[in-house]
Amino acid sequence: MATSGCSPLASDVVSAPxxxxxxxxxxxxxxxxxxTVAEALHPLRNHLARLDADVLLAELVLVQLQRSRKAVLQAIEPLEVVRHPMRIVPDDILALIFEFCAPWCRLDDISEASFPPLSSLNRTQAPWSLSQVCRNWRALALSLPQLWATCCVRRLDPWTDMDAVRRRIQRMLDRSSSWPRRLFIDFGQAGNVRFLQWALGVSPGWSCIRAYAGSDVLHEAFHRRPLPELRRLALWGRISHTEIDAPGLYHFKQDYRHYAHGGPEVQWDRITRYESEKSHPDCLYRLTSVKELAVKFRTEFLQEAERARTGASVVPTVLGSVSVLRITEPEDRRESSLSAIAFMFEQFAFPVLRTFVFHCSQSVRLAGIPSLPHTLENLSLSYELGMDVDAVYGLLQRASTVRALHLRGNGGSEVVRRMAANPSTLPMLYDLRVTEQWIRSWGRPLADLVDSRIKGCALRKLAIFVPSSAGEEGNKIDRILWGHIRDSGVQVTYHPNEEHKF
Known part of the structure; x- marks a missing residue:
């Protein structure tokens, strides 16, 4: 092999003056x-030729080495596959992994978030994808009925092969065995009546149904159809004069039923959990057994209710089983309209209420609430914009039994400051939860509150939710509070990605 460098003659020639x-x-x-230049070039050219020959030889050797390396890798690959840890994972652990891939299989709810984000007809999604990896995975997936018990059919194209859709759903139902079945169908305002009728009829054992469709579709599909196993039902649309034959139904949600009378008819005295999204409240008076109630009214109804007020005292309807109440004010509420919170506490009494959650995108006065029941323990007041500090603090002064409080919105720090100045406000407060985008202003009020309650009151937990967009604000809160709470026993936690309501 040739050596590197050039001859002394060439070096002398190049460096000559x-x-x-x-x-x-x-x-x-x-x-x-x-x-002289020609005599220097001759040995250099000979040397270059020898180097080219050495490079060619090295390239041939490199090609051979690469071929040998590839052969070794091909020999290693099947050996590594055989000893892969996934081969020895017990079936019960693998089953848990499958359930994590399809988290909705363990949920029992009618909220849209509890269903698959994509259609169950998509073969690239779980559980179909899990059953297409190998024979062992397929056998295990088919042996887990919970993976196949939730069917989600989202808006289909007009050219969709409906016979293929039916076959796919029937296959899922066959594999779900006796597991409680849940159905989510979203047709929008349009819809396929025959398909929905078929879906309800092919399995009368649906335990949970969430349906989005036009009123005519819902009526023709649900009217007097026997659904003996149905426990949870959510209907979106202006469904009217429809009898729901579901004697076991206890959780009902209806959206956008704008008018009184003529809506879906269920056995109201058996409903224990009711949710209303911009629907008329006429059915609330018939919920004699409801335990959990969530309402959000249309602004037009609240305006009508304000005009209908005569000033005379109203005897409220007693909902004697409601322990959880959630009220959301409409986003477009006018100042001239009655607030939802005032309407609910004027029309109804909640003698055993334990948890009250109020959410509003505007500043709403709470002075219309005559009093809160002495059974109330958990209270959440959440404002997208600024809260009415005087009204909120006045309400807290009348909520002496509250043990857990959640505050969100501009003005919340002032409420906490007043609580710190007056320890008799919420004397039984055990758990305080704060949600705030700009947490800097909360530092001193929170520190004063903790400091004021070290000796005589029961405050033991403080949870602060600071969105990640707030940057380092949370660390500043920690430095302010630490000197006040290190000996108090108050447990402080920070949650950058989870808001702790009730």
Whole structure:
């Protein structure tokens, strides 16, 4: 193999003064200089030829080495596959992994978030994808009925092969065995009546149904259809004069039923959990057994209710089983309309209420609430915009039994400051939860509150939800509070990605 470098003659020629002069100009070399350059070039060219031969040989050797390496990798791959840890994972652990891939299989709810985000007809999604990996995975997936018990059919294209859709759903139902079945169908305002009728009829054992469709579709599909196993039902649409034949139904949610009378008819005295999204409240008076109630009214109804007020005292309807109440004010509420919270506490009494959650996108006065029941333990007041500090603090002064409080919204720090100045406000407070985008202003009020309650009151937990967009604000709160709480026993936690309501 040739060695690197050039001959001494060539080095001498290149470094000679006359050579440097020629390189720095465009002068013609003399015959003697040309002879000297030729004598220096000859050994250099021979050396270059030997180096080219060595490079070619090295390239041939490299190709051979790469071929050998590839052969070794091909021999290693099947051996590594055989000893992969996934092969020895017990079936019960693998089953848990499958359930994590399809988290909705363990949920029992009618909220949209409890269903698959994509259609169950999509073969690239779980559980279909899990059953297509190998025979062992397929056998295990088919042995887990919970993976197949939730069917989700989202808006289908007009050219969708409905027979293929039916076959796919029937296959899921066959694999779900006796597991409680849940159905989510979203047709929008349009819909396929025959398909929905078929879906309800092919399995009368649906335990949970959430349906989005036009009123005619819902009526024709649900009216007097026997659903003996149905426990949870959510209907979106202006469904009217429809009898729901579901004697076991206890959780009902209806959206956008704008008018009184003529809505879906269920056995109201058996409903224990009711949710209303911009629907008329006429059915609330018939919920004699409801335990958990969530309402959000349309602004138009609240305006009508305000006009209908005569000033005379109203005897409220007693909902004697409601322990959880959630009220959401409409986003477009007018100042001239009655607030939802005032309407609910004027029309109804909640003698055993334990948890009250109020959410509003505007500033709403709470002075319309005559009093809160002495059974109330958990209270959440959440404002998208600024809260009415005087009204909120006045309400807290009348909520002496509250043990857990959640505050969100501009003005909340002032409420906490007043609580710190008056320890008799919420004397039984055990758990305080704060949600705030700009937490800097809360530092001193929270520190004063903790400090004021170290000696005589029961405050033991403080949860602060600070969105990640707030940057380092949470650390500043920690530095302010630490000197006040290190000996108090108050447990402080920070939650950058979870809001702790009730």
């Amino acid at each position: 006359w050579m440097q002069g020629l390189l720095a100009s465009n002068d013609a070399p003399s015959p003697t200089q040309l002879t």
